[in-house]
Amino acid sequence: MRNFFKTGLMVSAFSAAMMCTGNLANATENEAKAAQAGPRQVTLVKVNLKGYVFGFRVMKANVSGALTDNSYSMRADLFTSGLGALLKKFQIWATTTGSIDENGLNPISHIQQNLDKKNRRVEMKYGSDSVDISIVPRLGSQGKPPASKAQRFESDDALSALLNMMMRGFRFTGEPCVGTIPVFDSKQHYLLRMERIGDRYIKQKGFKGHTIGCSVYYVPVSGFDPEDLPSEEEASTPVKIYLAKFDEAGLYIPVRMSYKISIFKAVIKTRNIEITKQYIE
Numbered sequence: 001m002r003n004f005f006k007t008g009l010m011v012s013a014f015s016a017a018m019m020c021t022g023n024l025a026n027a028t029e030n031e032a033k034a035a036q037a038g039p040r041q042v043t044l045v046k047v048n049l050k051g052y053v054f055g056f057r058v059m060k061a062n063v064s065g066a067l068t069d070n071s072y073s074m075r076a077d078l079f080t081s082g083l084g085a086l087l088k089k090f091q092i093w094a095t096t097t098g099s100i101d102e103n104g105l106n107p108i109s110h111i112q113q114n115l116d117k118k119n120r121r122v123e124m125k126y127g128s129d130s131v132d133i134s135i136v137p138r139l140g141s142q143g144k145p146p147a148s149k150a151q152r153f154e155s156d157d158a159l160s161a162l163l164n165m166m167m168r169g170f171r172f173t174g175e176p177c178v179g180t181i182p183v184f185d186s187k188q189h190y191l192l193r194m195e196r197i198g199d200r201y202i203k204q205k206g207f208k209g210h211t212i213g214c215s216v217y218y219v220p221v222s223g224f225d226p227e228d229l230p231s232e233e234e235a236s237t238p239v240k241i242y243l244a245k246f247d248e249a250g251l252y253i254p255v256r257m258s259y260k261i262s263i264f265k266a267v268i269k270t271r272n273i274e275i276t277k278q279y280i281e
Contacts, residue, residue, distance in 0.1 A: 043067045043249050046274040048206070052267045057081060059268070065163070067250070072105065073097045074159045091115040096159040098126075104172055105164050110157040112186070122186045124157060133186055143223035147189035151222060155184035161192060165216075166243070170250040176243055177214035177252075182221075188228070191219040200242055206271035207255040211242035237261050249275045 044066050051059030060081050065074040079091035094112040098105050112122040123134040131152045156164055161183040169176030181192045197213035215238035220229055239259045243252035257268040 040068055040280050042278045042280060044274075044276045044278065045249055045251065045253070046272075047253065047270055048272040049268055049270050052269070053265070058266075064274075067100075070100050071098070072100060072160075072163060074163060076159060089116075094159060096157055098160055100171075102172075105156055105160045105167075107157050107160045110159065124186055126153070129153060131184070135186060139187060141225050142187055143225055143228075145222055147184055147187070147221075147223040151182070151189045152184045155182040155189060158183055158185050165192065165194070166251045166253060169245075169252055176212055176245075180219075184223075188223040189221045191217075191221060193217040193219055195238070197240065202242055202244075202256055204256065204269055206269070207244060207273065209244055211244050211255060212252065214241045214243055215239070216241055233261055246273075246275060248277070 044064065046062075046064035049059075049061045049063065050057055051061075058080055059078065061076065061078045063076060065072065073096070075093065075095045077091075077093045080089055092112065092114050094110070096107060096110045098107040098109075100106070107124070107126050109126070110122075110124040114120045118137060121134075121136050125132045130149055133152075155161075161181045164172070164181050165177075168178060173179060175196075177194045177196045179194060181194075183190050183192060193216070195215045195217070197215050199213055200211050202209065202211050217238045218230065218235070220235075237259070239257055241254045242256040244255045245252055253270070253273060254268075255270040255273075259266045
């Protein structure tokens with residue numbers, strides 16, 4: 001029973017993080033101004049999601065991000081509600097800023113704040129060849145074996161990795177849902193391996209249209225304690241994500257995500273999407 005509920009909440013958090021919440025346009029504008037004079041276009045994306053287990057709402061996320069041609073700024077707010085709060089009540093926000101080049105995303109700073117009893121705060125700052133990590137209060141373990149210096153630096157933080165996934169097909173790759181993205185979340189280093197599946201027409205509150213099906217496999221590499229490793233069934237079961245193409249944002253935005261294992265099924269649905277553009281001097 002413990003693993004049953006733990007898996008559901010893990011999927012809810014993973015799926016919600018595929019979007020970014022808040023309004024970080026001002027931070028992105030300042031970075032753009034410093035990088036280059038003249039008018040710059042900023043794309044603002046806001047998304048609201050809700051997560052369900054057995055038809056009961058267990059999670060909510062309000063999301064947004066700001067993108068220019070060579071920079072990005074993101075925020076994610078996630079909290080349980082209803083039945084989810086009875087299982088494990090939590091509220092988390094996270095932010096990421098970084099630059100974009102032809103090879104991918106380059107995180108600069110990542111912060112995550114857990115608003116629970118421990119009130120744990122994680123900060124990662126990226127240097128020229130390493131990542132400076134602060135975790136307060138400290139974790140009891142960095143895993144067996146811990147992630148190496150190279151694995152930490154050469155991976156995206158969780159939000160950057162998931163934005164990378166959404167940008168594929170517009171940038172970095174010719175098609176969406178291809179390749180593998182390395183991730184480091186301040187302790188665990190893992191891979192997100194993507195495989196294309198059948199496309200689907202989706203009609204739900206907040207979105208109606210054609211989508212591209214994508215199976216995302218979670219592959220642990222290092223920084224895991226034995227009890228954190230997925231079972232054989234969990235490791236072989238992907239999160240199914242349906243991506244809708246938004247040319248105006250240059251993104252494939254997840255509008256529906258599902259995970260089914262044994263008798264358990266979790267579904268995350270995008271309920272609202274807003275895309276706007278601004279020009280800055």
